[in-house]
Amino acid sequence: xxxxxxxxxxxxxxxxxxxxxxxxxxxxxxxxxxxxxxxxxxxxxxxxxxxxxxxxxxxxxxxxxxxxxxxxxxxxxxxxxxxxxxxxxxxxxxxxxxxxxxxxxxxxxxxxxxxxxxxxxxxxxxxxxxxxxxxxxxxxxxxxxxxxxxxxxxxxxxxxxxxxxxxxxxxxxxxxxxxxxxxxxxxxxxxxxxxxxxxxxxxxxxxxxxxxxxxxxxxxxxxxxxxxxxxxxxxxxxxxxxxxxxxxxxxxxxxxxxxxxxxxxxxxxxxxxx
Numbered sequence: 001x002x003x004x005x006x007x008x009x010x011x012x013x014x015x016x017x018x019x020x021x022x023x024x025x026x027x028x029x030x031x032x033x034x035x036x037x038x039x040x041x042x043x044x045x046x047x048x049x050x051x052x053x054x055x056x057x058x059x060x061x062x063x064x065x066x067x068x069x070x071x072x073x074x075x076x077x078x079x080x081x082x083x084x085x086x087x088x089x090x091x092x093x094x095x096x097x098x099x100x101x102x103x104x105x106x107x108x109x110x111x112x113x114x115x116x117x118x119x120x121x122x123x124x125x126x127x128x129x130x131x132x133x134x135x136x137x138x139x140x141x142x143x144x145x146x147x148x149x150x151x152x153x154x155x156x157x158x159x160x161x162x163x164x165x166x167x168x169x170x171x172x173x174x175x176x177x178x179x180x181x182x183x184x185x186x187x188x189x190x191x192x193x194x195x196x197x198x199x200x201x202x203x204x205x206x207x208x209x210x211x212x213x214x215x216x217x218x219x220x221x222x223x224x225x226x227x228x229x230x231x232x233x234x235x236x237x238x239x240x241x242x243x244x245x246x247x248x249x250x251x252x253x254x255x256x257x258x259x260x261x262x263x264x265x266x267x268x269x270x271x272x273x274x
Contacts, residue, residue: 021084023163023269033075039179039241044078068119073258078115107119126245129146144175151185152185174235176207183257208212209235214239
């Protein structure tokens, strides 16, 4: 299915709004993780506004595609996307990380429509996604499962135990995305605990692997479509992204992993994503 230039333009505009939402959330809370939320905004845009079989009016539909945000600290990106897609009011984003409100630092599937997994400790998402994908096959539901991992997160051993499971059960309805922005809380992924080569590692575990510019929506849609054609094994998309993408002073800066902008920085950031 060929996507038109107009559709790509509209998706880019949505991604801008998602980035504005992220900045609004983190600034309002004076807390959060803007860097890794901004890096995956285009991935979420492609999934929620082009690829996934979902209906905000029926958030619990058993036939819906599932999305697992394994890098749960990037919750601002998921909330921003869900609000844009119509799962809840955008006004609620102002309650991000506020005591007593439901949009907390990690997503809670029991209270937030559109959230398919409650995220907390890193490394757990692929295990949960495996269970979802396997149940889809066993029950003949036919839905696909998408799981977003951070590149620093794949230092966790549980990820690779889960990867063996994905391949063993031939979960071809599972698509893993690695947000390869190359930075984690303490520095570069390569320096802290190198996970490279990512492509070859997942291939050795039995995955079909694609590499893509994770901040290019057109390219993302193309590779997501290719992933749907793979049969007999799970897929991984290694999405090469820029941490803090869209905000010049945040891009590729490890300090913006978990820091809120000042008023001056907030105003500058909002200008850049208009």
